[in-house]
Amino acid sequence: MASLASLFTLTVVASAEQPTTGGTAKSQPARSQPPAAGRGDMMRALQQRAAETQTPVYGHWGLDATKYSSWNEHSNRLVPVYTFGLTLSDWRERGSLYADAQRLKPLERSSTASSINPTAMYFDETDVYQLQRAAVDAGYSNIIMLVFDGMDWQTARAAAIYKTGRIDYESGRGTGLAFQTDRRTLTDYGLISTSSAADEATIDVDAQRVLSVSEQPSFGYDVRLGGRTPWNERNGSGYLIGQDLSRPHTVTDSAASGTSLCSGIKTYNGSINVALDGSQIVPLARELQRDQDFMIGVVTNVPVSHATPAAAYANNVSRKDYQDLARDLIGLPSAAHRNDPLPGIDVLLGAGWGEHKDEDELQGANFAKGNRYLHEEDLRTVDLRNGGRYRVVERTAGKSGRKSLHRAAQAAADNQERLLGFFGTRGGHLPYATADGGYDPAADVVDAETYSAADIDENPTLAEMTEAALLVLEQSIDGFWLMIEVGDVDWANHANNLDNSIGAVLSGEAAFVKVMDWVDENNAWDHTAVIVTADHGHYLVLDHPEVIAAAGRSETAKELAEK
Template identity: 70%
Template sequence: MMLFPGNADRHSRFPQHFLRLTLAFFAIHLVPATTWVAGLAAAEPESGKVAAESVDESDTDAETDPMKWMQKQSIVTGKPIYGHWGTDATKFSSWTNHSNRLIPVYTYGLTLSTLREQGSVYASADRLAKLDGTPGANSVNPLALYYDQTDVYQLQKAAIEAGCTNIILIVFDGMDWQTTQAAAMYKTGRVAYESGRGTGLAFQDDRRAITDFGLVCTSAAADGAKTDVDAQRVLTLNSETNRGYDVGLGGPTPWQERINSPYLIGEDKSQPHTVTDSASSATSLCSGVKTYNGSINIALDGSYVTPLARELQRDQEFKVGVVTSVPISHATPGAAYANNVSRKDYQDIARDMVGLPSSAHRNDPLPGVDVLIGGGWGEGKKEDSVQGTNYAQGNMYFHQDDMRRVDMNHGGNYRVVQRTAGKSGRKLLMDAAQIAADNTDRLLGYFGTKGGHIPFETADGRYDPTIDVKPTEMYSEADLFENPTLADMTEAALLVLEQSIDGFWLMIEAGDVDWANHANNLDSSIGAVLSGEAAFLKVMDWVDENAAWDHTAIIVTADHGHYLVIDHPEVIAEAGRNTRRPATQGQAKP
């Protein structure tokens, strides 16, 4: 059903047509207008959050930001407009967690040829058993053309063996094929593809270097574990044998999956294959092992595994960088470098990342990364038993005393910059990065707003989130001015890391995609993809400017998917065509 009418003079005539058709849609298919307006009035705001807004025909979002308007209506009515989240097609939101969808992988400067030559691990019972121990039933598929998430680690190893000295892993946390398609449709204003790699986003279209595309399975080895964070021990595992991927239930590709099937969200009682979390999946990406949900580079048997970044740092004197839009000690950035039995032991994960003694490395601290930039600033907490007995009251993600210990101004070895009232976040960060580069210093950038992350961009680029299944965020002018963007962070990291003579390994995480998808907010999710795209373009431009394609490998992927089902792709495309937004950032180069 087409909710957005096409017309030549769309910017002048769109709002009236849109409102008339959409309100007719509500009247016929959903609920009376009085019901959904009353629902808004009944919503109770949480502390520090924005209350749900009143909605009527004069709502200016319908004219200026139709994607935001559709998102708002979907939440208010509980009925799908552009699509639904979960397995119940009659409800807008019935699932807010991860899925076992096959996940896209895009490569630049390398191909998937090494994987194709050996074939999918899922095509061989023997190889799958070596990887997965005891994979769940029906995981062996002789015709499998998809790979495993651990193969992303193998791709990085292959790039090193081929002579690459710059390895850049860009992780769009929670971005499955459907999320990518939605962002591409919105950005281009058209439904340009229904299968395959796709087109419309820079990491789909850029052809400055040899590029490839494939799919990987993300299922975890166990859905969790009981652990002792003080002793750093794994006590017991949960559902260890429910790992794997059933192509008959999940589909051979994301565009051929069984829509609204409970299998992909782990709810199929006959085949409940474990759905991964970000810790387990990031461990697979960075260390090449399958493990339990919640593990930060800890194997099923409780042993420590060494992520590739630390191997390269130890054996080849690579510099290591980690950049994220969410707290620096969250699961994905943490798995780039740290060890911990629990992803929630944030302060100790941060200690590993900056080379301080931690619960996992008490007597022999890790060297620490060379560049660490991300969120977590300002998030204080008095108590947190999950983080163990060494939890220090204060910042829950990176304690202020630990920051002081590593600050060069207090005898440490990091040039530290953090959010400062009245100061431009971008300028502070870039100035510090330039000084660090000039003096071969390490760089630590600590920013964020409420919740610990940097402000989330919305689809129209204006940082104005609307209501979703979680309380709505609102940013002040100071939040936007005093924080850098993910693209800014990427630029700063590259400025410092390019000084390395031996090479570097860099992770860039667009973590806000996951946060938006958990909230079932496609408006914010699209914005997160586009902000990650801007960071990708910073990387591509840097490689171009430094003529570094002969020794650089870039991998763009996600750690897992969610469960957005796009029912009406044309309305997302039409919203993109009719949105009044700032000029778009760089475009993909041929």
């Protein structure tokens, strides 16, 4: 195998011989044109080389250290949680539920294989729900949760290394990313276990019934097989991806984990706020809306009715019943709430625009031909112009997505209206911003995506959607609950694309900065809790972090040269 120095040199030469499209400099706000060709985008070159050679140029995904990609699903890694405006002191005083058999018993399905660890320093995903509830009980009236879907400790570290051009930490909270280094208010850091209660269930989506649930020996986290922390991980452990037969366990999907974050229960993969026994659970956001007149907002850069945003508010036995999940979110009758539709949330901003499907048996008998995520007729029904309750703004040819969204948000705020923004490009998501801030993804386990100037200009960014949501929600007299999902981290990690993954983390970081600045500008730290976390991990192993750092330094040098 080539030395690290020659490996990086070879990568750069390959990029130079076959010019790729580079990104707009990070210091330039304009996004109206696709990135200009010919710039030296080193992180893109690393990703392209890994995909072409199938060798671990920067690292590998999965258990096989000789291959670039041998696993593109979720893992059972512990994932980070960062808090702002509140600490985890009460958690620590109470201790992890994994150290207490009595507290764990209501969550654990098996009596034969326990997850008890008397020295556990990590917590459970359901504790994030409890943290939000405790904040409300303590008088906090603004609850903001950023969910970096699929961002484990290793993913965040890769982004921090690239951003700083240095390897500054090998353990702990880390440094370099805004949510790691921001100290403008009280802040804390911890780790959580994410595994679900069951891999799958047999369901009837039309009747909204759970027919049976798969049997699972255990859930939780075993430090003997996984390692005490993400930075003390047991190398090559099949346990972390559910492949150690000595300790089979569940690896969560985003539906079960979103339900844990928002409703505080463990359930089967695919469930949106439905318990193992088939009963519907009321998520915290709906409870706050009903009992305390909180306004509710959900922002995502992937489809509006995907698992994580849906788990903020909806009920369904299946995460794949997208149209019905969207109906719950916007207050229309759905399969789960036929005769008594939910009130709907106040702000829904996300993607899925332009995605058409003629038929989809997974969505049940009431699936309507058309947009699979939010049907056109449902969008028309809730539009203020047709007697509905939402000011609707969607991607429109020739119009700036940022400007259109801002105008709609300002009008909604001025007139005390609800806001629904529907954007996206092919595949149902916003354009992927890559590590250098451009929009030119490299190849991964599938073909690279390409975007037109219109794709970029006609869509807002996640940070811009966050700003719009806060503009409307800040009108609330009683308070608000807001989820911001950085959904493209998960999509990038599923594709084993580190360039996209770093870009996704940095896009989420920009949204985080918008949140923190908003709290500062409104002098709201005495009643605002900000929680940054993930719903599960993947399985990236950084074999050559110094190569990522060198790519980051190269981008920094390019940026300075262009100023």
